[in-house]
Each structure stands twice: as structure tokens, then as C-alpha cells.
Amino acid sequence: MFADTDRLHIAIQKNGRLADYSRDLLRDAGMRVVKGVNDLAARVENFPLDLLFVRDDDIPTFVADGVCDFGIVGGNVLEEFALGTPDAKFEIVSRLGFGRCTLKIAGKDGVEYASPASLSGKRIATSYPLIVNRFLADAGVESSIVTMNGAVELAPRLGIADFICDIVSTGATLDANGLVAFDTVYESEAVLVRAQRPVDAAKAAAAEQMLGRLEGVLATKEAKYIMLNAGSENLPAITALLPGAGAPTVLPLHGRPGQFAVHAVCQESVFWETLQKLKAAGASAILVVPIEKMMM
Ligand code: ATP
Ligand code: MG
CATH class of the missing domain: 3.40.190.10 (Periplasmic binding protein-like II)
Known part of the structure; x- marks a missing residue:
């Protein structure tokens, strides 16, 4: 083709x-x-x-x-x-x-940090000098930036810098180096x-x-297909509870007048709390199934 x-x-x-x-x-x-x-x-x-x-x-x-x-x-x-x-x-x-990770300002446990102003006149080691520079400029603070390509977390211990700005996800690396995170500079994914x-x-x-x-x-990734049964009197309350669903499909249940099956694609996560609320609103036989493929 x-x-x-x-x-x-x-x-x-x-x-x-x-x-x-x-x-x-x-x-x-x-x-x-x-x-x-x-x-x-x-x-x-x-x-x-x-x-x-x-x-x-x-x-x-x-x-x-x-x-x-x-x-x-x-x-x-x-x-x-x-x-x-x-x-x-x-x-x-x-x-x-x-x-997902976050660029954070961190420093030795015990060092004083109240706000970005605390970085004034200090040295900050980072692999992201331009992002840090923008953060400092936004805060109106002047510091000197030490650009490092790796092992940034060692800088305070080596006396190269007073603070670092580095990627943090769990915080384990900071912990292992006796560092504490003070401020968020950039949220990334x-x-x-x-x-x-x-x-x-x-x-x-x-x-x-x-x-x-x-x-x-x-x-x-988040979306689920949700199916449940409900009486017609409960349908408005139930459809209002479905997270991120468009117009649901409502089908009559054979041999049970006034009872319907509700099918909907929910674009947001379906939590246990939602299922409990649906049940409280009169839904029964609630099924939540993963969606393998979707094209809107
Ligand atoms: P390369 O060899 O390709 O240059 P790298 O060592 O620079 O790799 P990785 O450590 O593989 O990069 O990280 C790649 C990206 O993953 C980061 O730029 C960041 O966006 C993201 N990331 C998510 N969590 C973390 C984390 N805990 N530590 C580092 N990066 C993370
Ligand atoms: Mg790289």
C-alpha cells in the first residue's frame, strides 16, 4: 500500500x-x-x-x-x-x-530551605541547567548552576554544590545519599x-x-466496558454515576418488564467505590471488563 x-x-x-x-x-x-x-x-x-x-x-x-x-x-x-x-x-x-518522574531541588538533610530564595548565591548541581535556570528566573533568584551529566546526587557530599536539582521518582536515591527534596521544578512523563x-x-x-x-x-489503558442490570426508575441515577461514559446502551431484559441492561464504555478508571455506589443506586449483576482495542 x-x-x-x-x-x-x-x-x-x-x-x-x-x-x-x-x-x-x-x-x-x-x-x-x-x-x-x-x-x-x-x-x-x-x-x-x-x-x-x-x-x-x-x-x-x-x-x-x-x-x-x-x-x-x-x-x-x-x-x-x-x-x-x-x-x-x-x-x-x-x-x-x-x-513519570519529577525534577526536584534537594539538599543535605538539615540544610535550610524555606523557598527558592534560599537558593540565592548557592551552587546547584544538575543535568538540566536550562530548566533550573528558568525556575530560578521565575523566582527572581540568582544562583550558580553546576552542570553534571551524571551522579548529580554525589555533588553535595563532594562539596561541588550546595543543592542539586535531579530526577526523583521514589526518593530512594536521595535517601541513600542523605539528601532531602525541598521543591518541585518540573513534573515529567x-x-x-x-x-x-x-x-x-x-x-x-x-x-x-x-x-x-x-x-x-x-x-x-484506563477504559473499561461496564455492564449492569437496573430497573427503569433507577436509570438516570445510574448513568450519572458511570465515570467518563458517553450515552450508554440500554436494552430491555427478556421476560422482566421494566428491567434493563445498561452497557457503557467508561473512559476513566472504575473503582470499587463506584461499583458500590452503582449497587446502592439499584444496579445489579455489575460486570467490568477490560477493553482490548478501541477506535473512536
Ligand atoms: P540514555 O542511555 O538513553 O541516555 P539515560 O540514562 O539518560 O539513558 P534513563 O535513566 O533511562 O536515561 O531515563 C530515561 C528517562 O526516563 C528520563 O529522562 C526520565 O524522563 C524518565 N524517568 C522516569 N523515572 C525516572 C527515574 N526514577 N530516574 C531517572 N529517569 C526517570
Ligand atoms: Mg540520557
Whole structure:
């Protein structure tokens, strides 16, 4: 269906925290990846898409330079790139819900921190100098930034810096280094980023197809199909309780006049509390089932 020159290219992390999630997302969108000639690239056999496996730091450049049409990268890495390359042409297509982490200001347990003003005149070690710089500028604070590419959490102990700004997810690394988090600088998750440059019609059509599928995969992650029975008098209260559902399907139950089956796709998480409320509102035989595929 697609000529070879119309193949899309997507850059994903080769190894690391985003690598497996990125591959899983593409696989869930029906992309069957076949091994490439080397470990830098691979081909999707049933869709006009090639994968490039790179360091996460290189993904924004690949997309902005037009080497790749798409990329999956941490919002933190993309933001740092964007601040340093204001003319870069790309757009964030969607937030992907994995790779969640927070850039936080941290310091030795016991050091005084009341507000960003406490950073005034201090040294801050980080791998995200431009994001930290913006945080300081927003707070009207002047500090000196020490850029480090790794092992940022060692900086206070080594006397290189008074504070650090680094990625925190569980806080275990901070703990292990006797550090305490004081402030949040940036909330991050993996994003799908897209190059902004004209492409021919066939490629544009393939891109739209891929985006439609990815949207479907992301939507089904939370979505559930819910089925229940209820009397007609309880239907308004019950439909009001269904989280993120559009108009539900209501079908009469055979041989039970006034009783109906209600079927609905719920776009938001369905919690036990919701089921209890539904039951209290007169629902019975409540079933919540996962949705495998969805295209809206
Ligand atoms: P690469 O070899 O590709 O340069 P890396 O070592 O720079 O990899 P990883 O540690 O694999 O990067 O993290 C990739 C991204 O995962 C981060 O930029 C961030 O967006 C996200 N992430 C989520 N949780 C964490 C965490 N606890 N620590 C570090 N990064 C995290
Ligand atoms: Mg990296």
C-alpha cells in the first residue's frame, strides 16, 4: 500500500527506563517489529514505519532535524532541549503516561530551605541547567548552576554544590545519599513528539493512521466496558454515576418488564467505590471488563 520512500521513522530509547514501554506501546498499536540489520534500526513489517534506537538525549535533535518524524522521549529531556533550541520545529502529540518522574531541588538533610530564595548565591548541581535556570528566573533568584551529566546526587557530599536539582521518582536515591527534596521544578512523563515539516500525502496518511492507533491504545489503558442490570426508575441515577461514559446502551431484559441492561464504555478508571455506589443506586449483576482495542 505504501511505497518505500513513504516510510515513517520514529526514534525511541535504545536502553533505559523508556525503552521497554516505548516498544510495548508500538506493539500494542499493532506494529510487528522485525530485527534490523544492526541494533540501531528495525523495520515494522506490517506498517510503513522504521524504528531508530538511540540515546534519549539525542531523540529531540533527531525529530527537530527531521531525521525522524516522531520520537518518544521524557518530557524533561525535551523541555531542556526546547529551552536551548527555541527555533526547533516540533510539537508534542500526546503524553504517554509512563516514565513519570519529577525534577526536584534537594539538599543535605538539615540544610535550610524555606523557598527558592534560599537558593540565592548557592551552587546547584544538575543535568538540566536550562530548566533550573528558568525556575530560578521565575523566582527572581540568582544562583550558580553546576552542570553534571551524571551522579548529580554525589555533588553535595563532594562539596561541588550546595543543592542539586535531579530526577526523583521514589526518593530512594536521595535517601541513600542523605539528601532531602525541598521543591518541585518540573513534573515529567514520556511524550510522543512529532517533527513539524511538510510531508507528502502518503506519508501524512500513514502518520494519521499510526496516531489513530496510538490514541486508541492510550485510551484503552484506563477504559473499561461496564455492564449492569437496573430497573427503569433507577436509570438516570445510574448513568450519572458511570465515570467518563458517553450515552450508554440500554436494552430491555427478556421476560422482566421494566428491567434493563445498561452497557457503557467508561473512559476513566472504575473503582470499587463506584461499583458500590452503582449497587446502592439499584444496579445489579455489575460486570467490568477490560477493553482490548478501541477506535473512536
Ligand atoms: P540514555 O542511555 O538513553 O541516555 P539515560 O540514562 O539518560 O539513558 P534513563 O535513566 O533511562 O536515561 O531515563 C530515561 C528517562 O526516563 C528520563 O529522562 C526520565 O524522563 C524518565 N524517568 C522516569 N523515572 C525516572 C527515574 N526514577 N530516574 C531517572 N529517569 C526517570
Ligand atoms: Mg540520557
